[in-house]
Amino acid sequence: MEELSLVKRCLSGEEFACKQLFDLYSSPMLGLCMRYSDNHFEAEDNLQEAFIKIFQNLHTWKSTGPLGAWIRRIMINTCLTKQKTAYNLHTVSGLDEFHERAVDPDILSQLGYEEIQTLISTMPIGYRTAFTMNIVEGFSYEEMSELLHVTESTCRSQVFKAKNYLAKRIELLHPKLKHML
């Protein structure tokens, strides 16, 4: 009900209500954009573009679902469509050859947010997209395949590769911890 009243106030042209909506969702959405973007500037650009779309089409939101989910979906689609290059997703025949590398949670607990962010942002775009969508955002492989226009097996393989890549990078980042792996 609060979301509905806030949206109604926004649609009636109340700027203060729109600012409230922006302040409520802009920060977490910027974090989401940063996970999909190459750099901070691109993430801010995506955030701005997505919020313009959100305000221009706010009247189409139906109160049957949460507003946050609706905004989140627009944000993800905006980020994905802004990616000009291909996702560098390669099809593989089978997944048996891939063994997921495990990382000791104790090592991860010693990593800060900025380190993890750097690790993810420096991943190849295909790995980063697949990893963020599956691990961070929680998309299923089926949803990923429909969104990225690739097969499901490709999505699975990319996620596997992304995890292994990340694990390997963590090893390289913290050689002192290598012996713990």
Place this chain on the structure above:
Amino acid sequence: MKKDWKDYLIEKNVYNNPVVPEYIWQNVKPHLPKPKSISRYFFWILSLLFLVIASIGMNFFVSTQLNKSNLNSSPIVNKYGSLENKNSLVNNSLNTPLETPSNPKENKLNTNLTNKTFVLNQNTNLKLRNSIQAQKNINNVDKIISKNTSTDIETIINSPINSSVERPANQKLKSLLTTTPSETNLLTLRDINSLKLQSTNPKVTLIASDCYSFSNKNRKSFFAEIYVGPMFAPYTLKATNPEKLALLNFRKTSESSQISSIAGLRLGMQINKFTIRTGIEFQSIYEQMHYNNSNYFDVIKVYKNDILIRLDTIYGKQIVKIHNYHNLFYLPISVGYDLRLGTGKITPQVGIGINLYSWHKGAVLDSVNLHRIFTTNKNTGFEIYKTQIGLSAFFNVQYLLPLYQRTNLFIEPGIQYYINPFNKNAYNIDQKYWSMNIKVGLKYNF
């Protein structure tokens, strides 16, 4: 339970909220939703609908009044006491007294004269053009026709035909929405991403490419439409019996089609780009029957003390103007396909109409060139039109403009062909119709 390493990443990554620069809000601000002045548009649309409905109502009212004044099928014969009718039109300048059984006056006329007087009932549609030539020489009176001094009949006859519907409203209504290619007011992600955005940097134009929509592909939605509009329904007359050719000519020269009206309420379902509509529609086909009878005569019986003392025969020219109506209730069923056109939408539709009930009012000429009333359920013995017309086929093209959130304005020209003639088989003259109409209305999406 030991956490997975991914959970740690999520914990450290997802819940971190970076600081948003202020300039982003400043760039988003110009694109905020603006308050829309809907009341003005609604006021004009409601006013237009009110005027249309009022004009249709006036049309019916006038026709009802006029039909009351239609002539009887038989020639007028004044009954006892009618000479004292206050609506009598005897020219007072003639100084010709009227004799009544209750108030006999001295008859100043020579009994050898053939005094001919003419009395009209004010409620008739007759209008006498020939002036009265009264001869003061009472020995030589042949024709006396009094000029109608009353202005009421002239007003009725000369009153313009009430066009039942005003012209369609101003079609140049600006869309209240931005360029939004929505088909059902539910903007999918595909639509969002196909929007062309204007960045604050004039050098950069952000165009989002098409993106997959997770919404249900087979979208169904429902809508309601209400409309009114003018209609023109010409018809053809064809004699099925060669003996009726003379009557056919009488009718062809005396009848003409006029601007009619159409109104209706429809419910529809949209499945992707296909639409199915049905509802109820009212059509009022308006015609005029207008003819002159130069050989008109009327016989008046004059009584005195309940004794018929003489018969007065009057001759003149009778001008008759009668308004005919064919009112139809239809059940239209149509199928359409939506085509995008700018911010609007064009929907060609084809369908059939099932006539639920028809009733008719008015008169037409018969084989002896006299007009006879064919009004339904009046038991005139001349009810020549059917109450169940049957099927009709139609083709419409609807142009839809978005107006407000779920409300759209549409204009819909169309043509309709009535498969069966309106007359009964026994009448021997087939009267077949087709019509052109323009519907203007509002569509509401549920």
